[in-house]
Amino acid sequence: MPEELGGNEKYDKNSWLGKYLHLHFPPLDNPNAIPSFLPKEALNFPVKCAELLIAQSQQLGTGTLSALDIGCAVGGSSFALASHYQNVRAMDISEIFIHAANQLKETGHINYEVVHEGNVNLPLVAVEDDVMIRDRVSFEVGDAMKLPSNIGQFDAVLMANVVCRLPDPRACLRRLGGQDGIVRPGGLLMLTTPFSWDENFTPSDTWIGGTLDSSGEPVSSTKKLQEILEDQSQFELIHSSDMPLVIRNHFRHYEFPVALATVWRNAS
Numbered sequence: 001m002p003e004e005l006g007g008n009e010k011y012d013k014n015s016w017l018g019k020y021l022h023l024h025f026p027p028l029d030n031p032n033a034i035p036s037f038l039p040k041e042a043l044n045f046p047v048k049c050a051e052l053l054i055a056q057s058q059q060l061g062t063g064t065l066s067a068l069d070i071g072c073a074v075g076g077s078s079f080a081l082a083s084h085y086q087n088v089r090a091m092d093i094s095e096i097f098i099h100a101a102n103q104l105k106e107t108g109h110i111n112y113e114v115v116h117e118g119n120v121n122l123p124l125v126a127v128e129d130d131v132m133i134r135d136r137v138s139f140e141v142g143d144a145m146k147l148p149s150n151i152g153q154f155d156a157v158l159m160a161n162v163v164c165r166l167p168d169p170r171a172c173l174r175r176l177g178g179q180d181g182i183v184r185p186g187g188l189l190m191l192t193t194p195f196s197w198d199e200n201f202t203p204s205d206t207w208i209g210g211t212l213d214s215s216g217e218p219v220s221s222t223k224k225l226q227e228i229l230e231d232q233s234q235f236e237l238i239h240s241s242d243m244p245l246v247i248r249n250h251f252r253h254y255e256f257p258v259a260l261a262t263v264w265r266n267a268s
Helices: 008-012 014-024 045-060 076-081 095-107 131-135 169-174 221-232
Strands: 066-070 087-092 109-117 120-127 137-141 154-160 183-193 235-244 247-250 253-255 258-266
Touching: 014 045, 014 076, 014 095, 014 109, 014 120, 014 247, 045 076, 045 154, 045 183, 045 235, 045 258, 066 076, 076 087, 076 137, 076 154, 087 095, 095 109, 095 131, 095 137, 109 247, 131 137, 169 221, 183 221, 183 235, 221 235, 221 258
Parallel strands: 066 087, 066 154, 087 137, 154 183
Antiparallel strands: 109 120, 183 258, 235 258, 247 253
């Protein structure tokens, strides 16, 4: 998530809705929206997340009945997951993001604007025109730290750029694995995170890295994540790669985070 924001409630600002619709549904044929100087490997990040998870599912032959998208924002990954999974449940803490995702589900399009330059905005339309795909997805407001006790288990769970925006990442991660975890035994978990630790979101005493240990040595977020998922939650790492993305501020100003993308199998 963008580092300028001071808390989860800030995601309900309309200016951020346009940025996230642009991130999730980039109009690739519009040079004012997606200029040619942007790095191609950083475009369509939400869809690429879904494609990586689907590719791993196909390679391993895992179940395709259900998927859960935690921190779905405006739904780009959720719709893409529905090309492979029969039922996709998607949730985000932002009411305005979920409202937009539901409008896309119901009508197949939503109008929005992004800043072009100064006070000049660029009008755009986000589109999801596949009715079958839209019918497979349900959107709801939900908190990754307060998942319903009866949420059940899923063949796949995606959490894209959520871990370093939680008040207690370790507690959330522990809920995912094991025999009774949200990820069904044998199922897949995909996480992406740039490990952008920020005390406005996550108290420093709950960071899972980016700190110094008692002897003054740096603690690696990557290693800590692996320890938590393998040792405490019974996950097996099956894929790891870097995955960049771009978030537009205006035509000539973009954020360029590079997330670590990992896919895990519940080995319990």
